[in-house]
Amino acid sequence: MKLDKKQPLNIYVVLQSTLIALFLCGFLYILYQGWILKYLHPRMIKYVWIAIFTFIGIIVAYLKNFLSFKKAGRMPYTYFVFLIPIGFMFFLPPVTLDxxxxxxxxxxxxxxxxxxxxxxxxxxxxxxxxxxxxxxxxxxxxxxxxxxxxxxxxxxxxxxxxxxxxxxxxxxxxxxxxxxxxxxxxxxxxxxxxxxxxxxxxxxxxxxxxxxxxxxxxxxxxxxxxxxxxxxxxxxxxxxxxxxxxxxxxxxxxxxxxxxxxxxxxxxxx
Missing domain, CATH: 2.40.50.140 (Nucleic acid-binding proteins)
Structure with a gap:
């Protein structure tokens, strides 16, 4: 599948930003559900928040590149591999140790x-x-x-x-x-x-x-x-x-x- 020579949006930046946004939502979701405490000491939660704000900063930094043109190429299907861990964050319930x-x-x-x-x-x-x-x-x-x-x-x-x-x-x-x-x-x-x-x-x-x-x-x-x-x-x-x-x-x-x-x-x- 080929992209148009002149695309209104930089598809690479859009995909990267979308993946980062999904990871961001995943972290917020497991925090909201309280699942994070099944994996981390409460004192380590602050580092999760640091990661969340870092993701937000990256997304904001990417905004200026949304309309930048990039030479046409193949659709970067490899990006979709990252959907697997994102899916785990939302749909795989945490396991309680025994x-x-x-x-x-x-x-x-x-x-x-x-x-x-x-x-x-x-x-x-x-x-x-x-x-x-x-x-x-x-x-x-x-x-x-x-x-x-x-x-x-x-x-x-x-x-x-x-x-x-x-x-x-x-x-x-x-x-x-x-x-x-x-x-x-x-x-x-x-x-x-x-x-x-x-x-x-x-x-x-x-x-x-x-x-x-x-x-x-x-x-x-x-x-x-x-x-x-x-x-x-x-x-x-x-x-x-x-x-x-x-x-x-x-x-x-x-x-x-x-x-x-x-x-x-x-x-x-x-």
């Missing part, structure tokens, strides 16, 4: 740092975690996070999940034997004993690519069928792990109550 996304390297149970003293990477991780915990505690006293003075339970919910696990890790001996209530979803695989699972949540530092599963190992002696990825409110007693779980804080479960999955499944370290 435990099948997690591999062993993405499971963090916060072993006692004595077990890590010969590993340089783990030393650095512990140092960073201590610094982060220190910053958290400066903003809010530790007891505010998870100690309920009325009934004596340690309460760990989505809002304080990460900071609470950090505090339990670094002050483990202070809380062994105390009652705990914790909410999350069940994770288990072939490496766990029959009566063991992790009550866990997904931790996102930047985007979905760096998501980790963090939580506490639980032991439950009741003969109850528990589905992986099912959300529960777990009540039990904090204990120190033995054997393969040595150095870990774990929960001896007394009661489990099924709860609804929250609308937003990620927690954040900051």
């Amino acid at each position: 435990s099948s996304f997690v591999q062993g390297s993405r499971i963090n149970l916060y072993k006692n740092e004595k077990d890590n003293e010969n590993n340089i990477e783990d030393k650095l991780s512990v140092k960073e975690d201590k610094k982060l915990l220190s910053n958290i505690l400066q903003e809010t006293p530790l007891r505010t996070y998870f100690l309920n003075e009325e009934d004596g339970y340690i309460i760990i919910e989505q809002e304080n999940f990460y900071s609470s696990l950090m505090a339990l890790h670094f002050s483990k001996n202070q809380y062994i034997g105390k009652s705990i209530v914790i909410e999350g979803f069940v994770y288990s695989d072939a490496s766990f004993l029959e009566n063991e699972f992790i009550i866990s949540q997904f931790l996102m530092s930047c985007c979905v690519a760096d998501v980790q599963l963090i939580g506490l190992i639980c032991q439950y002696e009741e003969e109850t069928e528990i589905q992986v990825d099912q959300w529960f409110r777990v009540e039990g007693i904090l204990a120190e792990g033995e054997g393969l779980n040595n150095g870990m804080t774990m929960v001896v479960v007394e009661k489990m109550t099924s709860i609804d999955e929250p609308e937003h499944i990620y927690i954040y370290p900051y």
Whole structure:
């Protein structure tokens, strides 16, 4: 297909501007739908807005070239390849993660740092975690996070999940034997004993690519069928792990109550 020698509009500029405008609309659409939070940390949203305003600036800059003439050539059909990712933005609903996304390297149970003293990477991780915990505690006293003075339970919910696990890790001996209530979803695989699972949540530092599963190992002696990825409110007693779980804080479960999955499944370290 040949274009006219003298065209009223520069078809190349029109197509480029249209594609950029569609990408712009796609970003606005996933922001409006709230889908963006399934892929990015809330603090990263500002960069999406930077991209949006950049697209607007490019479109405005292209306006002056709409009526510029260009030598006739073939219709640039290759531009239509960009319609594929644009279509995904509008018509492909976001996928909610489940435990099948997690591999062993993405499971963090916060072993006692004595077990890590010969590993340089783990030393650095512990140092960073201590610094982060220190910053958290400066903003809010530790007891505010998870100690309920009325009934004596340690309460760990989505809002304080990460900071609470950090505090339990670094002050483990202070809380062994105390009652705990914790909410999350069940994770288990072939490496766990029959009566063991992790009550866990997904931790996102930047985007979905760096998501980790963090939580506490639980032991439950009741003969109850528990589905992986099912959300529960777990009540039990904090204990120190033995054997393969040595150095870990774990929960001896007394009661489990099924709860609804929250609308937003990620927690954040900051």
